[in-house]
Amino acid sequence: MTPAIAGEYRLSTEAKLKGFVTAILTAVGVERSDAVTVGDVLVAADLRGVESHGVARLGSYYVSRIRSGRLAPRAEVTTVRETPTSIVLDAGNGLGHPAGKRAMEAVIAKARQSGAAFGAVRNSNHYGIAGYYAMLALPHDLIGISSTNSVRYGAPTYGKTIMLGTNPWAYAIPADREPAFVLDFATTTVPRGKLEVYKRKEKQLNSGWAIDADGNETRDADQALRGALLPLGGFGVDGGGHKGYGLGLLVDIMCGVLSGGAFGNELPLPSDGPLPGKISHFFGALDINGFRDVARFKRDMDRELRAFKDSQKVPGQERIYVAGEIEYEKTLAHRENGVPVHAKVWAELETLASELNVPFDIAR
Amino acid sequence: MTPAIAGEYRLSTEAKLKGFVTAILTAVGVERSDAVTVGDVLVAADLRGVESHGVARLGSYYVSRIRSGRLAPRAEVTTVRETPTSIVLDAGNGLGHPAGKRAMEAVIAKARQSGAAFGAVRNSNHYGIAGYYAMLALPHDLIGISSTNSVRYGAPTYGKTIMLGTNPWAYAIPADREPAFVLDFATTTVPRGKLEVYKRKEKQLNSGWAIDADGNETRDADQALRGALLPLGGFGVDGGGHKGYGLGLLVDIMCGVLSGGAFGNELPLPSDGPLPGKISHFFGALDINGFRDVARFKRDMDRELRAFKDSQKVPGQERIYVAGEIEYEKTLAHRENGVPVHAKVWAELETLASELNVPFDIAR
Numbered sequence: 001m002t003p004a005i006a007g008e009y010r011l012s013t014e015a016k017l018k019g020f021v022t023a024i025l026t027a028v029g030v031e032r033s034d035a036v037t038v039g040d041v042l043v044a045a046d047l048r049g050v051e052s053h054g055v056a057r058l059g060s061y062y063v064s065r066i067r068s069g070r071l072a073p074r075a076e077v078t079t080v081r082e083t084p085t086s087i088v089l090d091a092g093n094g095l096g097h098p099a100g101k102r103a104m105e106a107v108i109a110k111a112r113q114s115g116a117a118f119g120a121v122r123n124s125n126h127y128g129i130a131g132y133y134a135m136l137a138l139p140h141d142l143i144g145i146s147s148t149n150s151v152r153y154g155a156p157t158y159g160k161t162i163m164l165g166t167n168p169w170a171y172a173i174p175a176d177r178e179p180a181f182v183l184d185f186a187t188t189t190v191p192r193g194k195l196e197v198y199k200r201k202e203k204q205l206n207s208g209w210a211i212d213a214d215g216n217e218t219r220d221a222d223q224a225l226r227g228a229l230l231p232l233g234g235f236g237v238d239g240g241g242h243k244g245y246g247l248g249l250l251v252d253i254m255c256g257v258l259s260g261g262a263f264g265n266e267l268p269l270p271s272d273g274p275l276p277g278k279i280s281h282f283f284g285a286l287d288i289n290g291f292r293d294v295a296r297f298k299r300d301m302d303r304e305l306r307a308f309k310d311s312q313k314v315p316g317q318e319r320i321y322v323a324g325e326i327e328y329e330k331t332l333a334h335r336e337n338g339v340p341v342h343a344k345v346w347a348e349l350e351t352l353a354s355e356l357n358v359p360f361d362i363a364r
Numbered sequence: 365m366t367p368a369i370a371g372e373y374r375l376s377t378e379a380k381l382k383g384f385v386t387a388i389l390t391a392v393g394v395e396r397s398d399a400v401t402v403g404d405v406l407v408a409a410d411l412r413g414v415e416s417h418g419v420a421r422l423g424s425y426y427v428s429r430i431r432s433g434r435l436a437p438r439a440e441v442t443t444v445r446e447t448p449t450s451i452v453l454d455a456g457n458g459l460g461h462p463a464g465k466r467a468m469e470a471v472i473a474k475a476r477q478s479g480a481a482f483g484a485v486r487n488s489n490h491y492g493i494a495g496y497y498a499m500l501a502l503p504h505d506l507i508g509i510s511s512t513n514s515v516r517y518g519a520p521t522y523g524k525t526i527m528l529g530t531n532p533w534a535y536a537i538p539a540d541r542e543p544a545f546v547l548d549f550a551t552t553t554v555p556r557g558k559l560e561v562y563k564r565k566e567k568q569l570n571s572g573w574a575i576d577a578d579g580n581e582t583r584d585a586d587q588a589l590r591g592a593l594l595p596l597g598g599f600g601v602d603g604g605g606h607k608g609y610g611l612g613l614l615v616d617i618m619c620g621v622l623s624g625g626a627f628g629n630e631l632p633l634p635s636d637g638p639l640p641g642k643i644s645h646f647f648g649a650l651d652i653n654g655f656r657d658v659a660r661f662k663r664d665m666d667r668e669l670r671a672f673k674d675s676q677k678v679p680g681q682e683r684i685y686v687a688g689e690i691e692y693e694k695t696l697a698h699r700e701n702g703v704p705v706h707a708k709v710w711a712e713l714e715t716l717a718s719e720l721n722v723p724f725d726i727a728r
Binding site (some may be wrong): 050080081083084085086087107114115116117119120143155156157158159160161163181183185189190201203208211214215216231232234238240242243246247249250252253254256257258259260263264265268277286287288290291292294295297300301303304307308311312314315317319320322328 | 418445447448449450452478479480481482484491509519520521522523524525527535537547549554563568572578579580596597598602603604606608609610611613614616617618620622623624627628629650651652654655656658660661664665667668671672675676677678679681683684685686687694
């Protein structure tokens with residue numbers, strides 16, 4: 001084991017982590033260019049401080065699914081339908097990242113040509129952070145949109161059947177000197193991983209996070225893990241839970257129904273056996289230039305974002321953030337000081353490397 | 365006064381209410397075709413049970429602003445920029461409804477031609493329910509999107525300056541035999557009107573709804589009305605308040621910044637004097653046929669919506685709704701049994717009619 005550097009965390013670098021992901025995935029049969037894409041997406045999550053969607057998933061999700069035959073390492077991605085403003089891909093039960101990136105790149109190219117375009121991918125798997133794909137639009141002065149349905153964890157308002165994934169929406173909008181506005185959020189109040197953390201720490205959940213298996217709101221992590229996540233806004237309608245439920249169902253429609261893929265209760269549950277992922281993604285891009293001069297837009301974005309950041313804080317708070325700002329600052333810090341990897345994940349990666357006979361050299 | 369019919373409410377009809385709105389607005393100088401559009405949008409809100417955005421606003425908002433010179437009754441709406449997939453209009457500080465409808469109709473025509481299109485309107489005023497414009501896409505087998513910024517009522521996460529409107533998002537997606545999915549929600553947890561209702565009833569607010577003027581969360585309606593609304597998800601980040609804040613800011617960007625209109629702290633506060641509305645709207649449409657066969661899509665929408673409706677309920681609840689279903693059922697019921705108008709609103713409309721010398725004949 002590599003010695004600990006910062007408490008529970010050890011430090012790697014962006015390049016080393018990307019290289020490691022690529023090596024591991026090619027060792028289990030993924031084509032090199034696809035493996036590079038997965039590395040790019042996973043390490044973007046670690047850079048942004050979204051550990052749950054980074055290299056922590058390499059062994060436990062991607063490699064494990066490939067080895068058990070649930071995910072095709074060399075899937076053929078096919079184009080189902082294509083117009084000057086739309087594209088639908090079938091990922092052939094392959095990795096979500098290369099199929100997602102291909103779809104978003106096509107959407108970007110079409111939006112640069114036509115001004116606006118959308119795409120969807122079906123028969124795919126977990127594609128990492130939604131924001132990654134939305135952000136691909138930024139260098140082209142486009143507004144980027146990305147979302148995905150997922151394994152089911154959540155219940156609709158007043159329901160106890162698990163019907164919805166964490167179904168994130170992501171929007172990326174460029175600014176001038178300010179970092180881009182990057183909103184990337186799950187439509188459940190919290191991710192399932194948060195319940196697991198609270199269980200380990202023997203902490204009570206907040207209200208508005210989960211219900212038990214009978215459909216009653218619970219603050220007990222054990223009960224919640226046997227129940228379902230609540231939509232953003234919490235239980236019932238008083239806190240706006242119907243809004244989060246609506247946003248989650250909207251994602252399922254835009255991804256699953258629009259792509260002709262799986263949706264609703266056809267999607268797998270976490271407890272399901274060796275099923276294909278059946279996940280769908282949705283992408284969009286629109287050209288700012290169709291609305292106004294891009295340079296002026298970006299300068300106004302700076303003014304808008306600064307006005308929020310400079311507004312008055314509530315007692316005890318020193319900063320107001322705009323969406324994507326925390327993740328942007330973490331990316332800069334992690335590029336400068338190293339990318340933290342939890343000691344437990346680090347050990348898992350080391351085991352994985354040894355199993356697959358891949359050199360383990362990720363320490364900074 | 366017309367006698368009460370159903371407790372606090374009296375009953376009118378769709379046709380009579382629309383005719384009355386048209387007559388009142390033409391009496392204060394609005395062109396007939398524009399007045400008809402406003403009537404259509406306002407009465408759609410009353411039909412859908414969204415009283416706060418219906419004829420209740422006719423006198424208190426629209427006519428009052430026209431009479432005080434804050435809203436131009438015959439504004440010239442100009443096209444600022446136009447491409448095959450985008451349009452930007454300047455509403456010239458006129459009524460939001462005709463400008464909004466014109467923009468959405470242009471977006472629909474462009475999306476039918478190009479597959480996807482977006483539009484924005486600046487220098488406008490309150491345009492009624494966001495869902496009305498999104499729903500204009502439905503007969504064309506398009507997915508419709510609509511949003512608007514508004515007078516400021518809400519604070520960002522960890523902020524106490526009032527920076528954000530209730531900034532709704534609306535999405536309309538057609539189904540086959542099921543009513544369309546129509547998601548139309550404010551990105552604050554509750555509207556300001558809800559605080560006023562709780563104040564009248566001397567009820568405690570729920571947590572997650574509002575802060576006082578010092579930025580502390582409050583359950584006192586009086587304090588809250590002097591403070592600010594909280595974003596969907598509530599105070600701080602534990603309940604996902606940063607997500608609602610992000611969605612509200614997204615609306616302000618897509619409406620205000622993208623249109624070249626007012627945004628952020630340039631928007632009026634409720635306490636501001638005789639200012640123009642400075643409101644902006646955003647619209648979008650995408651063609652389902654760019655993704656898959658429309659008939660199949662609609663049948664899958666039915667399956668999706670029914671799966672949610674048929675899923676298991678929590679104790680004490682008999683129905684799970686999908687977005688837009690309650691409003692659809694109310695519309696049918698109000699067309700059958702009459703459109704309820706609150707007695708107080710009814711009296712205001714009668715006074716307005718008498719002041720403007722317009723016949724008052726709205727009783728069913």
